[in-house]
Amino acid sequence: MAAVALGPISMPSRTAASASVLSFPDAMSSSQLILRRSFRINALHVSGRVIAAAYQVTLITPEAERVVHVSKDECILDAAEREGVLLPHSCRSGACSTCVGLLKSGSLNQDEQSFLDEAQLQAGFALMCASYPTSDCVIETHQEEKFY
Numbered sequence: 001m002a003a004v005a006l007g008p009i010s011m012p013s014r015t016a017a018s019a020s021v022l023s024f025p026d027a028m029s030s031s032q033l034i035l036r037r038s039f040r041i042n043a044l045h046v047s048g049r050v051i052a053a054a055y056q057v058t059l060i061t062p063e064a065e066r067v068v069h070v071s072k073d074e075c076i077l078d079a080a081e082r083e084g085v086l087l088p089h090s091c092r093s094g095a096c097s098t099c100v101g102l103l104k105s106g107s108l109n110q111d112e113q114s115f116l117d118e119a120q121l122q123a124g125f126a127l128m129c130a131s132y133p134t135s136d137c138v139i140e141t142h143q144e145e146k147f148y
Helices: 076-082 118-122
Strands: 016-022 034-040 043-046 049-060 065-071 100-105 125-127 137-140
Touching: 049 076, 065 076, 118 125
Parallel strands: 049 137
Antiparallel strands: 016 034, 043 049, 049 065, 100 125, 100 137
């Protein structure tokens, strides 16, 4: 009879799962095979519970570079505040430029914002209060002065 031991699972990074079977010298029977599984799932942990798959968003602020974990249905501003990163903001609805940042890499869903025009979006500008990651991202924050 084969035994499987389960221990704590760490979930800090991108979604991936793998399983492999290890065999031993011929003297061991097939029931002595060990099944080894390793999982790496990018997940958002709140109070010790996994609540949703998340993306890593690196925020380059004037003070430091910070990585926040943002679920696909959470705006970057809310996630940053939850993780103790203070960003400038005003309307919280995508109708002003106070929270504007510059997307350096990655992709965002910005369908909820109404302030930026197509040229500004193509230039990489993003409103943190109305931007939802669709991949891991790097964003320079505090870009309102460069915006105008």
